[in-house]
Amino acid sequence: MCQRMRIWSLSFNYKCNMETxxxxxxxxxxxxxIVMFIALAGLPVSGIMNHNLQFEPLIPxxxxxxxxxxxxxxxxxxxxxxxxSYNWRPLLNYVKRVKKITVSKEAVLAVVLVVFIVxxxxxxxxxxxG
Structure with a gap:
């Protein structure tokens, strides 16, 4: 049973999950x-805090x-x-498969909207x- 159990399954059998x-x-x-995701999640939070503290002296x-x-x-x-570097080969394969770059109306509208608002x-x- 433990060999076939997936790690993300909801099981209360702690010992079995640890063996897996x-x-x-x-x-x-x-x-x-995961490291990239956590670091990326910290950037807006710390950026907002930097913005809020920008006029303070260099306090801790x-x-x-x-x-x-x-x-x-x-x-x-x-x-x-x-x-x-880990995903270089899949990235190259993706680029080789794309013969023609097509930009959708949604992508153009999204870029225009973001540029306008920013x-x-x-x-x-x-x-x-002044």
Whole structure:
């Protein structure tokens, strides 16, 4: 029973799940993807906190959030490069299969919408201070 049990199954038999986990080989690709996801999730949170603390002197809280943001960005970048190297062959196969690049109406509208909203909300920076 334990050999066929999946790790993500809802089982209250802790010993059986631990045996299954211990027998499974370490998945480097999954590890890299999870590190990337966690680092990416930390970037907006730390970025918002940096924005909220931007006018404070260099207090410990501001230094902490700057460090979290910088380290999350470094981790994400390093593991993104590793992720690309692990998935290089599938990426090349995908590019070779795509003969013609087609851009959907939805993609164009999404790009226009994001550029418009970001431009609208960031344009105030050019009006500050005269």
């Amino acid at each position: 986990i211990e027998k499974r080989k370490f998945n480097k690709r999954a590890f890299v993807s 809280a501001r230094h902490f959030w700057m460090s979290v943001h910088n380290m999350s960005a470094i981790l994400f970048t390093v593991f993104a490069v590793i992720h690309i 431009g609208l909300f960031s344009s105030h920076a050019f009006h500050v201070g």
